[in-house]
Amino acid sequence: MEMPRVAALALALSLVFLNLTGQCSGELGFGFYSGKCRDKNGFQQNVENIVAKKVQERFIVDSTIVAALLRMQFHDCFVNGCDASILLDGPNSEKTAPPNLSVRGYEFIDEIKEEIENTCPGIVSCADIIVMATRDAVAESYKKLGEGWYPVQTGRKDGLTSSAQNVNLPSPSITIDRSIQVFASTKLNATDMIYLLGGGHSVGIAHCALFENRLYNFHNSGSPDQTMNKTLLSTLQNLCPQNAGSSKSANLDQNPLNSSSVDKSFYEQILLGNGILEVDQQLALNSKTKVTVGTIAKSEGFIFQFGRAMIKLGIVDVKTDNDGEIRKTCRAVNPSSGNSGGSSSGFGNLFN
Structure with missing residues (x-):
C-alpha cells in the first residue's frame, strides 16, 4: 500500500x-x-x-x-x-x-x-x-x-x-449489557463494541446451529423470536428445519450486494430486523446501543471509526x-x- x-x-x-x-x-x-x-x-x-x-x-x-x-x-x-x-x-x-x-x-x-x-x-x-x-x-x-x-x-x-x-467464550446469545461489560474489561467502550461486533459480522456466515433457537422455540417460549423480520424468518426456517441438524449457513449481512465487504450495510440490515444472531439484532434494539447503530447506518464515516476501534483492539x-x-x-x-x-x-x- x-x-x-x-x-x-x-x-x-x-x-x-x-x-x-x-x-x-x-x-x-x-x-x-x-x-x-x-x-x-x-x-x-x-x-x-x-x-x-x-x-x-x-x-x-x-x-x-x-x-x-x-x-x-x-x-x-x-x-x-x-x-x-x-x-x-x-x-x-x-x-x-x-x-x-x-x-x-x-x-x-x-x-x-x-x-x-x-x-x-x-x-x-x-x-x-x-x-x-x-x-x-x-x-x-x-x-x-x-x-x-x-x-x-x-x-x-x-x-x-x-x-x-x-x-x-460467550455464545451468540449473550446480552448486550454483558457484551459491554466484557469489552470494558479490555478497556474497550460500548461504541468500540458496536463497531467491532458489527464490523466483524459485516462479513462471514453463521451456521444453523448458532441461530436455530430463534426460529422455533426462542427462550423456551414455543414461538420464534418476534424481533426477526418475518420474511427472513420464513427463509431461515426453510434453510434450517427444526431439529434437522442442518449444516447450512446464512450470511451475517443479509444484503447480498455487501455480504463480503466490511462496511455499514450490516447496521442497515439489523435496523430492518434482519440480524441473524440474537446479539446482532439486539444491537439495534437495546437502549444502550440503538442510537449509535442508527447513526452508523446513516453516516459515511464507518471505515474511519471501525479502523479507530481496530487500533484500540490491537x-x-x-x-x-x-x-x-x-x-x-x-x-x-x-x-x-x-x-x-x-x-x-x-x-x-x-x-x-
Whole structure:
C-alpha cells in the first residue's frame, strides 16, 4: 500500500488514537518496522508491503479470508491479549478449545511468516502479522466502495503460553449489557463494541446451529423470536428445519450486494430486523446501543471509526520483551522459551 495514497487517513487515525490514549502502548508504533527488515543482500524491504501483497493474492482466490482473519484477530486479542497465542499448536492449546475449532486461516499466517522469515529472519512477530493481514484483508473487501485501509501499530511480541483450559467464550446469545461489560474489561467502550461486533459480522456466515433457537422455540417460549423480520424468518426456517441438524449457513449481512465487504450495510440490515444472531439484532434494539447503530447506518464515516476501534483492539494486553518473543515459526514457541502450556481466558465466540 503506497503511503501517499493513505497518508491523510493514517495521520488522522494516528492523531485520534494518540489523543485518546495519551501515548502508544509499550514499544508499539506506527511504521515500527520501517528500516528494520534487510534481505540477505542488505537491501531494505517493506514488511507491510510484503503482508499486503500476500493478502491481495489470497483475496483474489478466496474472499472469505476477510472473515477468517477478522475472527482470528478477535479471538486472539480477547484471549490472553494480542499475542498470537491462538496460533500455537499443542494438545491443550487455545485452538483446541471448542469455540476455536472453526477458526481458520492458520496456514495463511504460516505462509506470510515464512516469506518474511526468508527475507529478514527474527524481526517480525506472528502477533503483528495477524494484525497487519487482518487490516489488509479489510481494505481488500472495501475497495469496491472506496478506501478501507487504516494504519496499525506494530512492535508486538509473541506470547509464550496458550491453553484451552480457561477459554470461556460467550455464545451468540449473550446480552448486550454483558457484551459491554466484557469489552470494558479490555478497556474497550460500548461504541468500540458496536463497531467491532458489527464490523466483524459485516462479513462471514453463521451456521444453523448458532441461530436455530430463534426460529422455533426462542427462550423456551414455543414461538420464534418476534424481533426477526418475518420474511427472513420464513427463509431461515426453510434453510434450517427444526431439529434437522442442518449444516447450512446464512450470511451475517443479509444484503447480498455487501455480504463480503466490511462496511455499514450490516447496521442497515439489523435496523430492518434482519440480524441473524440474537446479539446482532439486539444491537439495534437495546437502549444502550440503538442510537449509535442508527447513526452508523446513516453516516459515511464507518471505515474511519471501525479502523479507530481496530487500533484500540490491537493493543489489548500486548506482550513485551519480558513476557514475549519473536517466534521462528508461528505454531511453536522458540526452543529456549519452554513449552506452550499456560492459561488464558477471553472473549470472541461472537465473531463467526
